[in-house]
Amino acid sequence: MDKKFMSFLLKNVHNEKEIIKGTYLQYKLDFQKNEKELKDRAISEIINSHTKDVTYKGKNNVTYNKTCTPSPKDIIIHNCKSLYYPEWTLNFKAKQKNYTVSFAESAGDIFTIRDDTKICQICSHKLEKNRWYCTYCGSIICKKHLKLTRLRKVKICVNCSITKSFFGAKKYFESNEELEEFNNYYASMPIYKKAGENPLLIYSIVITIIIGLYFLL
Numbered sequence: 001m002d003k004k005f006m007s008f009l010l011k012n013v014h015n016e017k018e019i020i021k022g023t024y025l026q027y028k029l030d031f032q033k034n035e036k037e038l039k040d041r042a043i044s045e046i047i048n049s050h051t052k053d054v055t056y057k058g059k060n061n062v063t064y065n066k067t068c069t070p071s072p073k074d075i076i077i078h079n080c081k082s083l084y085y086p087e088w089t090l091n092f093k094a095k096q097k098n099y100t101v102s103f104a105e106s107a108g109d110i111f112t113i114r115d116d117t118k119i120c121q122i123c124s125h126k127l128e129k130n131r132w133y134c135t136y137c138g139s140i141i142c143k144k145h146l147k148l149t150r151l152r153k154v155k156i157c158v159n160c161s162i163t164k165s166f167f168g169a170k171k172y173f174e175s176n177e178e179l180e181e182f183n184n185y186y187a188s189m190p191i192y193k194k195a196g197e198n199p200l201l202i203y204s205i206v207i208t209i210i211i212g213l214y215f216l217l
C-alpha cells in the first residue's frame with residue numbers, strides 16, 4: 001500500500017512505524033451499476049421507506065391491519081446523476097491485533113466509514129489525538145491504558161504489563177526479570193526512599209501537616 005497514505009491513516013499514533021510493518025489487504029470496487037439499475041434501486045429504497053403497517057376500524061367495528069406500499073408507478077424519477085465514491089476496506093494486522101479501516105474516496109477527499117485505529121482496544125473509547133501503540137500486543141490504546149515500566153521506562157499497555165504495588169503505589173513491569181530486578185533494588189532502599197515510590201501519598205501527608213500547622217498556629 002501507498003506508504004504516504006498509510007502514514008496519513010495512522011498519524012497521531014505514537015510508534016506507528018511498527019504498524020506499517022504489518023500486513024494488509026485492500027479492496028477497491030469499480031463502478032458497477034448502470035443508470036437503470038440505479039433507478040430501480042432508488043425506487044425500491046423509496047418504496048421500503050414509505051411502506052407502513054396501518055391499523056383501522058371498519059364501519060362494522062372490526063379492526064383491520066393493512067400494509068400500505070407505494071407502487072413503483074407512483075414514483076417518478078426526473079433526473080438521475082451517478083457519482084462514483086469507491087469504498088476502500090483495509091484489513092491489517094499488527095502483532096495479534098486485527099484492524100479494519102474503511103472509507104469512501106471522492107476527488108482526493110476521504111470519508112471514513114469505520115476506523116478501528118481510532119478506538120482504544122482496551123476501553124473502546126474514541127481516540128483522536130494521543131493514540132498509543134503497544135509494541136508487545138499491537139493494541140492502539142488511549143493514554144490512560146499506556147504505562148511506563150518502572151525500571152526500563154518501556155511504554156506498554158496495561159494488559160501486557162506485570163503489575164505490583166510498592167509502598168501502596170502500583171508499578172508496571174515488562175517482564176518478570178524487570179520485576180525481580182526492581183524487587184531486589186527496592187529491598188535495599190532506605191525507608192524514606194521506599195516512600196518516594198508513592199509521591200501522591202507523600203504530597204497528601206505534607207498537605208495534611210501544613211493544614212495541621214495552620215490550625216495550630
Ligand SMILES: [Zn+2]
Nearest residue numbers: 120123142145
Ligand atoms: Zn483506553
Ligand SMILES: [Zn+2]
Nearest residue numbers: 134137157160
Ligand atoms: Zn499490549
